[in-house]
Amino acid sequence: MFFPNLTAYMSSxxxxxxxxARHKAISYWLELLGPNNSLVAKETHPDSLRAIYGTDDLRNALHGSNDFAAAEREIHFMFPEVIVEPIPIGQAAKDYLNLHIMPTLLEGLTELCKQKPADPLIWLADWLLKNNPNKPKLCHHPIVEEPY
Incomplete structure (x- = not known):
């Protein structure tokens, strides 16, 4: 009777x-969640998300996949168009950072040193938002198509 009740609750x-997406995401997330039963979580893991937001075994507030196979299956169920790719670690992560992150970050930090703003963290955050090379390009004038 648990599964029908769970299905009814989840769709209510x-x-x-x-x-x-992160290195060792499943174990990290499960640790944050705490035990499945929120009542147990309140006793044994009072700072866990289920202890804070859950009410009982059924209404435990949050879900986390138990292993990679389950995560992949659940991701494809909820997001059928998503391609699950491995998170780069080690040299692959360093290569990615050097190619895609460092050029923009170095430019921003150089400009930060030149500007010397009162709040450098906020200034850099704003600069990165404005200078994100992956930000979509917006067309500020309408595109008019000629009729056929």
Whole structure:
């Protein structure tokens, strides 16, 4: 009877589905969640998300896949168009950072040193938002097509 009750509860209102992408994401997320039963979580892991937001074994507030196979299956169910790629680690991560992150960050930090703003963290955050090379390009004038 647990699964039908769980299905009814999970579909009783809006929900938010997200994909967590990081090295060792599953173990990290499960640690943040705490035990499945929120009542147990309140006793043994009082700072866990389920202890804080859950109410009982059924209404435990959050879900986390138990292993990679389950995560992959659940991701494809909720997000059928998503391609699951491995998170780069080691040399692959360094190569990615050097190619895609460092040029923009170095330019921003250089400009930060030249400007010497009162709040450098906020200044750099704003600069990175404005100078993100992956930001979509917006067309500020309408494109008019000639009729055929």
């Amino acid at each position: 209102g809006p929900l938010v589905a997200m994909i967590l």
